[in-house]
Amino acid sequence: MYELLQQLRSESALTKNEYKIPFLLEKLRMHDEATYFHSVRVANILDDFAKSINIEIEKRKIIKNSALIHDIGKIFINSNLLQKQGKLSELEWEELKKHALYSDLIVKELEIDDVDYSMILHHHENIDGSGYIAGLKNYDISMNVRMIRIVDSFEAMTAKRAYAKAISVELALEELSACKHFYDQELVTKFQSFVQVQ
Numbered sequence: 001m002y003e004l005l006q007q008l009r010s011e012s013a014l015t016k017n018e019y020k021i022p023f024l025l026e027k028l029r030m031h032d033e034a035t036y037f038h039s040v041r042v043a044n045i046l047d048d049f050a051k052s053i054n055i056e057i058e059k060r061k062i063i064k065n066s067a068l069i070h071d072i073g074k075i076f077i078n079s080n081l082l083q084k085q086g087k088l089s090e091l092e093w094e095e096l097k098k099h100a101l102y103s104d105l106i107v108k109e110l111e112i113d114d115v116d117y118s119m120i121l122h123h124h125e126n127i128d129g130s131g132y133i134a135g136l137k138n139y140d141i142s143m144n145v146r147m148i149r150i151v152d153s154f155e156a157m158t159a160k161r162a163y164a165k166a167i168s169v170e171l172a173l174e175e176l177s178a179c180k181h182f183y184d185q186e187l188v189t190k191f192q193s194f195v196q197v198q
């Protein structure tokens, strides 16, 4: 893991700061195309949602950049595991969960600018503290993180994938309100209004 990180660092050493995110996205696309497309879609939906609730452009740039590389740590996870169909063993699940930590290590090691590190490390935290990496609760989870949590799940539920059926937008929105223990419901209501006018 440390070696892979060092390798990535030396490969990106000559890359200008503004090209480091595209550099990482290309790595992700080569490793796991589905995660690459997921990340791009999450970033675009999140940017439009943030715009709809009047978040200013400078903050949106940071939100979008962070969303683009929130799952970048998956490049250190075996692609067979990423693409595995069916139920994961407890060990496999524990391994998969590490991607948030790996994403955090990568963005810090490569000194990526204009990102919100907490969105990357904490994008799987739940409102009731049952999420990972830290089990943060309620307003200990920043607004940016609570936003990406919603959009990340929404995209995962509605996207067509080779190995899983997509569910309809309506059903996905219902799911977001049903999972009160996962998502900030005030933001879910705003997200539902945003999706409905799209």
Ligand SMILES: [Fe+2]
Residues within 6 Å of the ligand: 070, 071, 099, 100, 123, 124
């Ligand atoms: Fe993730």
